[in-house]
Amino acid sequence: MKTESSDLPREEWDFAKVPGEELAACFAYEYARELTKQWPRLLQLLTIAKHYSKLPPKHPDGWKEVRIHRLLCRIFRRRFGDCPAFWFFPDTTWQDLEHKTRLESVEDLNFNRGLRESPSRRLKIRTLRELEPPNVKSIEGFAYLHELFSDEELDQTEYGFFAVDWNYPDPEIESAFKSWLKEQREERAKLGLIEIKHRKTSRGGFRDKLRRLGALRVLNHYPPEVLADLPIEVVDNPSWKLKVSAPYSYLPDLYEAAKKAQRLIVEIRASRPQKPIKGQSFRGI
Numbered sequence: 001m002k003t004e005s006s007d008l009p010r011e012e013w014d015f016a017k018v019p020g021e022e023l024a025a026c027f028a029y030e031y032a033r034e035l036t037k038q039w040p041r042l043l044q045l046l047t048i049a050k051h052y053s054k055l056p057p058k059h060p061d062g063w064k065e066v067r068i069h070r071l072l073c074r075i076f077r078r079r080f081g082d083c084p085a086f087w088f089f090p091d092t093t094w095q096d097l098e099h100k101t102r103l104e105s106v107e108d109l110n111f112n113r114g115l116r117e118s119p120s121r122r123l124k125i126r127t128l129r130e131l132e133p134p135n136v137k138s139i140e141g142f143a144y145l146h147e148l149f150s151d152e153e154l155d156q157t158e159y160g161f162f163a164v165d166w167n168y169p170d171p172e173i174e175s176a177f178k179s180w181l182k183e184q185r186e187e188r189a190k191l192g193l194i195e196i197k198h199r200k201t202s203r204g205g206f207r208d209k210l211r212r213l214g215a216l217r218v219l220n221h222y223p224p225e226v227l228a229d230l231p232i233e234v235v236d237n238p239s240w241k242l243k244v245s246a247p248y249s250y251l252p253d254l255y256e257a258a259k260k261a262q263r264l265i266v267e268i269r270a271s272r273p274q275k276p277i278k279g280q281s282f283r284g285i
Helices: 020-038 038-052 061-079 100-113 139-148 170-189 206-221 252-268
Strands: 232-234 237-239
Touching: 020 038, 020 206, 020 232, 061 252, 139 232, 170 232, 206 252, 232 252
Parallel strands: none
Antiparallel strands: 232 237
16 A cells, blocks of 8 residues: 655666666666565565575574575576676665676676677577576577567567587588578568568667656555646646656556556566475475
């Protein structure tokens, strides 16, 4: 139930000034942080981990900290392809982290998820060996991670299997791929899928997803009567002008963006580990 009426800290909802090179890591960190706040058992596990982290060296219960830390890493890695700096959850925002910590998170995420600018945006190929760290063992898992971190439109993206015989030299492998690519274009043409429409857009990208998350937090923080007054006319269309600082100006836009953010959080949470973790006591996670 909404009872808060004090101002929501700007760092919780305004990500406009986050540098472009930090957006992917900021997205993973803030959505993982929001997931933790909405998931009571995960928040409880994090609280227990922080308790054990304060134990003195060689304490008899020290092994519990290691086990819980591994469990947390697996939970976040399975959903984000990497472990955000979850030990700062749930109170510290990305923008309140030390600059060094943010840079380390950016470097780790870029290294582990291959998010650097490259032609791989057009063609994403990963071997089973490369997918071991994020524990991706299915087409569905690969598609989920690819779509989660993509800032491109994916309406024409297909997923499948591939096999490469490294006993052949690169020119022969490249020739085989070109032949396959030509065949696939012909098959798509038979299905009427002939249009090539690469549309570079910021819609649906990391900054847009973070803006939606900000809308969700604003909506959850303020009571309805604090958010807006009765409808006013704006360009002959009824709308509700917001009375509080927010990433959107009107209440309907805020609701729509918040709805999309919450839907994404639900999808992230639904991505479960492929198999139970040995010794795991939190069966609901």
